Amino acid sequence: MSENKAASRYAKSLIDLSTEQNALEALKNDMVLLERVIDENPELEAILKNPIVPLEKKAGILDSVFGSKVHQITKAFLKLIVSKGRSAILFATSKAFLSQYNVIKGIVTAEVTAAIELTDANRAEIEQIVKKDFGANEVIIKEKVSNKLIGGFILKVGDRQFDASISSGLNKLKKEFAQGIV
CATH class of the missing domain: 1.10.520.20 (N-terminal domain of the delta subunit of the F1F0-ATP synthase)
Structure with a gap:
């Protein structure tokens, strides 16, 4: 086993x-x-x-x-x-x-990697979104500041990830230009 x-x-x-x-x-x-x-x-x-x-x-x-x-x-x-x-x-x-x-207790851990430290308002908004989307009773936010991000944040809850970083947006835009979509 x-x-x-x-x-x-x-x-x-x-x-x-x-x-x-x-x-x-x-x-x-x-x-x-x-x-x-x-x-x-x-x-x-x-x-x-x-x-x-x-x-x-x-x-x-x-x-x-x-x-x-x-x-x-x-x-x-x-x-x-x-x-x-x-x-x-x-x-x-x-x-x-x-x-x-x-x-059992409905506690969800949200890992947030951001370009700068989160404000209290940011934390409250993330907590509210995670509670709503995941039906959580409580949200534990684990923060990490990364100098690799230009701006924005990456939110990871369980196996789901939401990438709202500027570098991700720029990469998408770069791919679209390369494919001639824009």
């Missing part, structure tokens, strides 16, 4: 269990913490993925890092996943959990 498929299944089980136990928000916070800590500590990720490191040592490290900071369901999950020899997929599982959580 592929790593992503296994991570997705573990995440689904965790969501089901946490919903049943009225602990969904607590586990969401734990998964945010887990993802952030593993992402910021490549040494921890290397230990979790290393098959030579004994399972007891991995469990001890995870307990010392997260032990008192996480819900008991998360603690039990960490022990289970390490005992099954699947600690390598903890990062992927936390990402899958957060992705599935966002779907």
Whole structure:
């Protein structure tokens, strides 16, 4: 079974269990913490993925890092996943959990690459458009400023992309001139 498929299944089980136990928000916070800590500590990720490191040592490290900071369901999950020899997929599982959580809660992430930093009015307009077009309850806007853009922006939500950059418009115009359409 592929790593992503296994991570997705573990995440689904965790969501089901946490919903049943009225602990969904607590586990969401734990998964945010887990993802952030593993992402910021490549040494921890290397230990979790290393098959030579004994399972007891991995469990001890995870307990010392997260032990008192996480819900008991998360603690039990960490022990289970390490005992099954699947600690390598903890990062992927936390990402899958957060992705599935966002779907349940109607949260959509919009990635905006712009030539300049967005204003509050720009953010509000993008949020309103994404809420309307995607039926989202909440929109998380991830911004990036790119000096490769002359002006405008590129909006990406899921697998859909809207390119309102000046360079894109110029490229279209260039192609039209080359084809003799204009």
